[in-house]
Every structure is written in structure tokens, then in C-alpha cells.
Amino acid sequence: MQTLPKLQLLRFVEQAMHVARRAVPRYSSKFSKRRYTLHQHIVLLCLKVRKNTTYRALLDELIEMPRLRDALGLTEIPIPSTLCKAFNRLKMAIWRVLLTLSITLLPTNGIVGIDASGFDRSHAWKHYTKRVKLTIQQLKVTLLVDTRVNTITDLHVTTIRTHDTQIAPALIRRNANAITVLLGDKGYDDQTVRTLARHQGVRPLIKHREFSSLQKAWNVRIDADLYGQRSQTESVNSRLKRTYGAFVRSRRWWKQFREIGVACLTHNLDQMF
Known part of the structure; x- marks a missing residue:
């Protein structure tokens, strides 16, 4: 047979x-x-x-x-x-270990993009929430994505409106050995982030907010081909929502965090084929 x-x-x-x-x-x-x-x-x-x-x-x-x-x-x-x-x-620590192990099975190049996105904490009907003026707080999920095979290197999840420049340092410290170039948009334009990245041996390629002609000139000098790979991080964020759902089902915050962790691990496992 x-x-x-x-x-x-x-x-x-x-x-x-x-x-x-x-x-x-x-x-x-x-x-x-x-x-x-x-x-x-x-x-x-x-x-x-x-x-x-x-x-x-x-x-x-x-x-x-x-x-x-x-x-x-x-x-x-x-x-x-x-x-x-x-x-x-x-626990979430176990899912982080699993995520790290999944990366070792994939070819990475150390060029990592960072980007944040929101996940709904409820799957209520959008028309209903708009009609009754119901505000649903979102989870803010920040991903580190290796641009070679679009794998998720690490994630940070929070329920509050923490600024991007306050989240990036923790991700850089945890993954300094896996990052050679860090790609970020203007939301991560902060001297503290740049200094920390260089101290950890990471090249920060982050666009400047243009408040002066000098900052505009710095943005013009950025390697456009390398920086263009940052869009892959947005693609991964979009794929997570389209493939595994744009909301979390759990009612407790710690279980919501784990749901996102499982989705990121599942994404990496899918990238192996």
C-alpha cells in the first residue's frame, strides 16, 4: 500500500x-x-x-x-x-522559552524590526460598540521580527498606553545577542534607545522625527534598502491578526498575554514550512 x-x-x-x-x-x-x-x-x-x-x-x-x-x-x-x-x-515564561527555541530552528540574519500593534480584548460586534459608544481597551503588542524569514524573536505585551521608547529598551537588553541591526520607525526616536542599542553592540537604524533641517538630512542618509525591510514587521503583525484572530478570548490579563505568546510561537512554527 x-x-x-x-x-x-x-x-x-x-x-x-x-x-x-x-x-x-x-x-x-x-x-x-x-x-x-x-x-x-x-x-x-x-x-x-x-x-x-x-x-x-x-x-x-x-x-x-x-x-x-x-x-x-x-x-x-x-x-x-x-x-x-x-x-x-x-506560565508565560514557558511560552517565551518555546518561542526562543523555535527561532534556533530557523535561519536568521540579525536584522530585526520593531513595531507595535493593538489586539482587542473583546470580540464584541463593532456596530454594537459604536452604537452604544462602548470603548474597549486594547492590548499593546510589540514584536521583534527577524526580517530574513519573518520570525518573531521576542514580544512585549501591556494593557496600558506605554510609549514605544519605554518598551524598546527591555526588548533590546533581552535579545542583544540576536540583533545586529535594529529597524524602527519615528516612534522609537529617542536618544536613550539609540545609546542603549550601541552599548549592547546593536546598530540602531531608526528614523528621526523631523523638527529641524539637520534631522531631515539624517533621514535622507539612511540606507533605504536596509530600512525598507522594516515593513516586514508590519506584515507579521497583520498576518497574526488575519490568521489567528485580531482579538483575545480570555477575560484575565495574564491569560490574554499567554494567548498572544501562543500565537507568536504558532507563527514561528508555521514559518518552518
Whole structure:
């Protein structure tokens, strides 16, 4: 009998399982019931985001997917509350480790763009919110994107209106070894950001706000071809929203942060194919 080829979904599951095995132990603790592994939980949560579906719908589909069950090592299908509890247990630090490990499997060039975007904290109908004049606060998500293969190097999520120049330093310090050139728009034009980047061995390529003729001249001298790669960061922000949803479903802020982290990891895993 002819062997069926591996589709992209199956390769995604296998790659996610490989990353999960490198990042976390098999079980959460010695008191675990050992019915399902942490690796299986992580892959199923990524698969839920990739398919942009609910826990129940994902598990219903998994019943008809024997090859995926074999790749996951599942002998039985978990109930939706099992994945909900697993998501609550997996802290943001674990998703950051998984994100970092996913980058090591992809070819990067160190030319990194930084950009921020907003994600709705509710998926209320837009016409309704406009009619009743309801204001929904957004999550501000700042991404570091390597421009070679459009992978997400790191992220910063906040619920308040923090200025871009206050967010950039933390991202630069955390990822100084992975960045050679930092591309940013005028929102990151701050001498503190430039000084910190140079101190960390990073070349800042950030446009100046044009308040004088000298600053206009500095912008003209910027390497246009290199700086043009910054637009790829905006493309990744757009793809996250179009592919995985422009809003988060969780009601608690710490779970909302994790949702964005899972989406970024899923994006990197998708970029491997």
C-alpha cells in the first residue's frame, strides 16, 4: 500500500512536539496523574490557535485524525477542561522559552524590526460598540521580527498606553545577542534607545522625527534598502491578526498575554514550512 505524504498540518504537529520536548519535562510534577504529557498539552494549544477554533471543536476534529493522534502519542482524546487547565498552568515564561527555541530552528540574519500593534480584548460586534459608544481597551503588542524569514524573536505585551521608547529598551537588553541591526520607525526616536542599542553592540537604524533641517538630512542618509525591510514587521503583525484572530478570548490579563505568546510561537512554527 502506498504511503500517504505528510501534509503541512502533520509536519506542524511533529515540529511543535520536537520544540516542546526540548523546552519542558514530560510531566509537570511528580504528583501528575500522567494521563497526558506537557508536550501533548503544548502542541494541542498551538494547534487550537493555528486552526483558530475552540477547544471542543478541535477535540471533535481530532477524533477523525488518526495520524495526528499517532504523532501526538494520544491513546484517548482529552476533554476540553483538560486543555483549559493546562493553559492555566503553563506560565508565560514557558511560552517565551518555546518561542526562543523555535527561532534556533530557523535561519536568521540579525536584522530585526520593531513595531507595535493593538489586539482587542473583546470580540464584541463593532456596530454594537459604536452604537452604544462602548470603548474597549486594547492590548499593546510589540514584536521583534527577524526580517530574513519573518520570525518573531521576542514580544512585549501591556494593557496600558506605554510609549514605544519605554518598551524598546527591555526588548533590546533581552535579545542583544540576536540583533545586529535594529529597524524602527519615528516612534522609537529617542536618544536613550539609540545609546542603549550601541552599548549592547546593536546598530540602531531608526528614523528621526523631523523638527529641524539637520534631522531631515539624517533621514535622507539612511540606507533605504536596509530600512525598507522594516515593513516586514508590519506584515507579521497583520498576518497574526488575519490568521489567528485580531482579538483575545480570555477575560484575565495574564491569560490574554499567554494567548498572544501562543500565537507568536504558532507563527514561528508555521514559518518552518
